[in-house]
Amino acid sequence: MLRQHYGPDIAVVFIGPCGAKKNEGDRHPELLDAVITFTDLQAWCAEARIDPATLIAGAEDRFVPENAQEGALYPIEGGMIDTLRIQGGGERIHYSTVGGLRGIEHVLGGLQPENVTLPIFLELLACRGGCINGPCATPGQSGLKQWQEVISRADVPAEPVLRQPLSNIDENICDLPLPARTYGEQEIRQALRLVGKESRDDELNCGGCGYETCGDFATAILSGHAESSMCLSFLRVQAQKKANALLHCIPSAIVLADHSLKVLDCNRNFAKLLDPELLEAYDICQGLSGASLMRILPFTDLFKEVLSSDCSLHREALHVGERIFDLTIFPIEAGQVVGGVISDVTDSELPREMIAQRGQEVIRKNLKTVQEVACLLGENMAETEILLRSLVEGFAPANRVNPHSGPQ
Numbered sequence: 409m410l411r412q413h414y415g416p417d418i419a420v421v422f423i424g425p426c427g428a429k430k431n432e433g434d435r436h437p438e439l440l441d442a443v444i445t446f447t448d449l450q451a452w453c454a455e456a457r458i459d460p461a462t463l464i465a466g467a468e469d470r471f472v473p474e475n476a477q478e479g480a481l482y483p484i485e486g487g488m489i490d491t492l493r494i495q496g497g498g499e500r501i502h503y504s505t506v507g508g509l510r511g512i513e514h515v516l517g518g519l520q521p522e523n524v525t526l527p528i529f530l531e532l533l534a535c536r537g538g539c540i541n542g543p544c545a546t547p548g549q550s551g552l553k554q555w556q557e558v559i560s561r562a563d564v565p566a567e568p569v570l571r572q573p574l575s576n577i578d579e580n581i582c583d584l585p586l587p588a589r590t591y592g593e594q595e596i597r598q599a600l601r602l603v604g605k606e607s608r609d610d611e612l613n614c615g616g617c618g619y620e621t622c623g624d625f626a627t628a629i630l631s632g633h634a635e636s637s638m639c640l641s642f643l644r645v646q647a648q649k650k651a652n653a654l655l656h657c658i659p660s661a662i663v664l665a666d667h668s669l670k671v672l673d674c675n676r677n678f679a680k681l682l683d684p685e686l687l688e689a690y691d692i693c694q695g696l697s698g699a700s701l702m703r704i705l706p707f708t709d710l711f712k713e714v715l716s717s718d719c720s721l722h723r724e725a726l727h728v729g730e731r732i733f734d735l736t737i738f739p740i741e742a743g744q745v746v747g748g749v750i751s752d753v754t755d756s757e758l759p760r761e762m763i764a765q766r767g768q769e770v771i772r773k774n775l776k777t778v779q780e781v782a783c784l785l786g787e788n789m790a791e792t793e794i795l796l797r798s799l800v801e802g803f804a805p806a807n808r809v810n811p812h813s814g815p816q
């Protein structure tokens with residue numbers, strides 16, 4: 409359909425939250441040139457320093473050839489069934505949704521085709537909640553919020569519409585069971601250690617990787633079907649460790665605060681910069697979490713400004729008492745979390761300011777001298793001009809006396 413619309417020379421790329429689509433893409437090179445996930449796309453944009461939010465599409469860049477209408481419901485659990493119902497799909501058919509691999513196993517396990525006596529349509533989703541919970545979707549949002557967003561974007565027709573497909577991409581799926589390989593407890597433990605799971609308590613069984621349990625995920629790693637970067641809790645811990653390492657190694661003072669200006673995190677340099685007592689408190693409490701910035705920092709108004717404007721702010725030489733700070737405040741989460749990087753530049757800034765002041769003084773004095781010289785020059789010029797004029801007038805022909813002519 410896209411090639412009919414845009415011409416045969418285009419490359420068709422599927423972008424979604426689903427790792428399984430890569431396999432599907434490989435099986436259909438005639439349909440898809442490449443499959444990438446949302447996490448691939450995010451990493452690519454970050455690498456190429458592209459912020460999609462700042463791109464403004466012109467009419468010629470519009471990708472969507474037509475409105476997906478009820479098709480936009482597809483990524484949520486039950487969405488596929490909703491689209492069928494909207495198309496008036498079979499009054500007598502019973503519809504049911506099953507989410508999660510365990511659920512699917514429960515419904516289909518041991519099933520013989522002759523046991524299916526009713527017309528039933530099963531929407532079977534490996535990821536509970538639907539594609540919006542796929543392993544390569546952006547985590548962190550509440551499920552209900554995501555559902556609402558999807559539903560509000562779907563342009564559902566008021567009356568049932570029977571749609572004819574523009575292309576036929578039917579496929580017969582054969583039963584190709586994977587050769588089952590079982591792994592011993594030792595091997596499973598080893599694989600779990602790759603994602604930081606040392607004991608049973610570390611196994612969250614959250615399903616974020618697309619597998620029902622951490623054990624299933626470990627089996628998939630051992631079979632070569634999964635990789636450690638698919639475990640969300642592992643990624644979160646890794647990201648936290650990297651952020652902590654940066655926070656505590658950086659020579660500047662860094663503080664992160666919430667919307668009520670309570671410290672979420674800070675480094676030792678932050679406490680050291682402000683007050684020896686604060687440094688003592690930092691060392692005793694292993695941080696300053698929960699402390700009020702308003703009682704620590706004399707310029708919290710600037711933090712409030714960034715929280716409300718959602719724009720970064722930089723002051724190169726902020727004078728606070730006898731000290732001068734170089735300060736950058738930046739929003740982390742709009743209106744919720746703000747960060748600040750502070751350096752004491754008194755030692756380098758003060759001589760600079762003094763030099764600048766002295767320079768101004770020299771310039772002022774020079775100007776004064778130049779003005780005085782100009783003034784003297786002006787006076788001199790005026791006197792010279794008067795003298796020259798009187799001389800010129802004295803020698804003008806009308807005033808010259810002809811010794812051979814009598815008086816006229």
Ligand code: SF4
Pocket residue numbers: 603611612613614615616617618619620621622623625638639640641642
């Ligand atoms: S995402 Fe990680 S913690 Fe969650 S089930 Fe998968 S392996 Fe376990």
